[in-house]
Amino acid sequence: MIKHEDRSIKKKKRRKALQIILGLIMIWGMLNLCITLIFSGLIPHRYASAQEGREIMLSNTEYYDNMTQNDFDFRMRKSGATKEEFLEASRESVSDFNFIDKWYLNSRLARMALHFKLKGYDIPEVEKIVFIKADMELESGASGYTHGTQIYLSDDLVTIYALMNIIPGFSEYMDKLLYHELFHCLTRSNPQFRTDMYSLIHFTVTDKEYELPPCVLERYISNPDVEHHNSYATFLIDGEPIDCYTACITTKSYAEAQSGFMSNDATALVPVDGTDIYYTSEQASNFDEVFGTNTGYVTDPEECMADNFAYAMLYGMKGKDGKGYPNPEIIQGIIDYLKQ
Numbered sequence: 448m449i450k451h452e453d454r455s456i457k458k459k460k461r462r463k464a465l466q467i468i469l470g471l472i473m474i475w476g477m478l479n480l481c482i483t484l485i486f487s488g489l490i491p492h493r494y495a496s497a498q499e500g501r502e503i504m505l506s507n508t509e510y511y512d513n514m515t516q517n518d519f520d521f522r523m524r525k526s527g528a529t530k531e532e533f534l535e536a537s538r539e540s541v542s543d544f545n546f547i548d549k550w551y552l553n554s555r556l557a558r559m560a561l562h563f564k565l566k567g568y569d570i571p572e573v574e575k576i577v578f579i580k581a582d583m584e585l586e587s588g589a590s591g592y593t594h595g596t597q598i599y600l601s602d603d604l605v606t607i608y609a610l611m612n613i614i615p616g617f618s619e620y621m622d623k624l625l626y627h628e629l630f631h632c633l634t635r636s637n638p639q640f641r642t643d644m645y646s647l648i649h650f651t652v653t654d655k656e657y658e659l660p661p662c663v664l665e666r667y668i669s670n671p672d673v674e675h676h677n678s679y680a681t682f683l684i685d686g687e688p689i690d691c692y693t694a695c696i697t698t699k700s701y702a703e704a705q706s707g708f709m710s711n712d713a714t715a716l717v718p719v720d721g722t723d724i725y726y727t728s729e730q731a732s733n734f735d736e737v738f739g740t741n742t743g744y745v746t747d748p749e750e751c752m753a754d755n756f757a758y759a760m761l762y763g764m765k766g767k768d769g770k771g772y773p774n775p776e777i778i779q780g781i782i783d784y785l786k787q
């Protein structure tokens with residue numbers, strides 16, 4: 448009799464606990480729904496269908512016209528690849544977002560917009576962002592990239608993150624990616640913002656677009672996130688100060704490397720005076736002082752600052768896990784700028 452009563456009390460307790468858990472999940476779901484509906488539109492964006500995405504992608508003709516043989520070889524993973532082959536493969540790489548993808552991305556964008564509001568950050572205006580879903584095989588397995596205010600996201604990545612969203616903290620990588628790509632969109636929409644951000648890592652933006660010399664062009668890898676070579680910093684080469692801009696190159700040809708360009712890339716420091724020469728990052732004794740070492744992605748000030756922006760937004764001055772930064776002044780500069 449007593450045992451039976453015990454079992455009945457235990458059963459009731461279990462049922463109550465289950466009801467509380469279900470109630471909390473429902474409240475969490477409703478809260479998530481409200482945040483997404485209210486805030487996601489504050490970062491203006493839309494999603495392109497596969498067909499529209501292909502058209503938008505192929506409309507970036509200036510970018511494709513300036514690509515090098517090295518670009519085509521590494522992206523198509525064969526020597527002697529042609530632009531036509533690359534464009535056809537690019538066209539085929541685009542796919543449709545499904546409902547879950549869109550809802551997931553909207554929920555992440557809403558959190559970003561809410562974060563800006565709660566922190567009092569005045570984010571510069573951005574032209575409407577168009578998200579395009581694509582296979583990243585041609586971009587050496589990158590997670591995403593941009594053209595103008597078009598953000599291309601890895602199809603596999605979006606699907607995995609959208610499905611695993613219920614795991615707390617799982618979306619940190621996606622959030623970093625979205626902040627990084629948003630930074631590129633912000634610099635395109637606001638040239639002054641770009642100038643001010645680059646100055647935090649000692650780069651000066653000029654009116655002059657530098658022309659890559661032959662020795663760089665031979666190994667040059669185009670990066671859709673880097674639209675300009677018009678900013679320089681002073682690097683110490685053998686103790687001598689030389690004003691250089693940066694260019695991403697591969698250390699080998701595709702025939703020698705036989706791999707994606709990301710496992711062979713390097714930062715070339717190219718003198719602004721047009722001399723047909725480049726220096727490696729190791730040759731510049733102040734390379735780390737110029738870029739800082741918060742991120743290792745230092746092929747261009749645009750990429751370095753996109754990562755720093757993402758860290759500033761995700762982790763604030765405390766840094767990831769409260770560990771701070773090797774160069775907190777860069778993060779502080781970003782935060783101060785957005786709070787002006």
Ligand SMILES: [Zn+2]
Binds near residue numbers: 628631749750753
């Ligand atoms: Zn980037």
